[in-house]
Amino acid sequence: MVNVIKEQQGSKTIIRLSGSIEETVNFDQMIGALPPELVINCKEVPRINSVGVKGWIKYFQTAQAKGTKITFVECSTAIVEQINLISNFSCGGTIESIYVPFSCQKCKSELVGLFKTEDLKKMNLVIPPVKCSKCGGEAHFDDIPEEYFGFVSR
């Protein structure tokens, strides 16, 4: 079940989602009246099911139609997968930053690194290895680049 932490920064309403987004989600109730600017932080969303996707699109499509400017930040791997699978998942919003998955070649740990979409474009979607925070080994990007970064070139 997803929880929401709401924060106001000037004209921006920042929403921090945490937990799985599934059939119990009710964005209308959780977020309330639509502000002029919404920033959705998706760092703590580990999973979203099909009914969650439906609720997400319904809510953010309405928000966009009503003139709310939407920005998605710190999108978790689960959210990035949906952005790539469903062309209108971001509902006209901007994907500002995403978590990129890495896997350590030495200790097999799973790691994520935060990247701005703009930087990914500059890097030509070539992600260099990073140092594993657990063993110091080399961790490589662990997904199919054309799929995981599909939204960047869309």
Next chain:
Amino acid sequence: MSKELLLISTVPEDRAFSEQVASTAGLTLKITPRVDDAIQIIANEEPAIIFVDTSTEAQYLELHNKIQNSVGLFSNKVRCNSIHFLSNQNIEETKFLIQSPLFGNYVMRNFIDPRVGEHYGHLVAGSLSERPFGLAQLMKPGTKIQKVVVKQSEQKQDAVEAVRSFMVAAKFQSRMATVVANAVDELLMNAIFDAPVDAMGRQMFANLPRNAHIDLIDRSAVEMQVAYDGFYVGVTAIDLFGSLDKLKLLSHMSKIYTQEEYKVRSSGAGAGIGLATVFRSGGSFFFASEAGSRTEVTVFFRKTDSFREFKDQFRFISTQFFF
């Protein structure tokens, strides 16, 4: 019906794959590159299983037309359940297969993993039993099967989380465990809300919000079976309605929204994207349905070293319908 696996293909990797499948399923492999010869074999020997290279629409149409002009598309000699289309293409690019009256099974060529032939061989063996129900028939013999009965709709999330924890304990990467959990979520949701039909065949709960409370008693109870053989995990959702519609199912499975927009449906409370998403995340499906009696939907995933391999693993869609 003979105990033969007939392969109609000139692709070397199809041969190696079929050899493994035949050996695991206890079948004799017969290979022919020509559809004309295959038609003779089908008419005279009635092979138990047919694997056919349908990489292009032209190849498929040759098979389709020659069957139509010989034994007939609806002959007992060509049962959809026993035909396996082998293809390089993604399912959304093979509308000619999805819409085929011969569609039974679709295998996406990716035979790099040496275990895929054996894995698929167990499924083929299971499909040849009188009724291919129960996860045990589809897994490596001796694999332990765990069973859970869901008696209330709200228990679905507990079942999903239990599978996720099981995957993590089996040393699947957490991302892989989440993909498997999502697959189980979709399977259970369909079994709870979409499968139940009344005596007239009308869906009973399809329009209910997916967070609605339903007591799943007697026939409505949903059973989940989970097994892991050290390489493959299989999870089955079982309902006792046997209401699965093959055309609707294949249409859902082949729909993608990477180019076109997903439109929120006003009819039904489901989203209509669950199974397709699971397939694109690396899952394979085995659907077995006996009209009016039971449907079992099984999803398989291979444990891999990396998520990249996980997503790009060998995949298939197998349908076994009984009327």
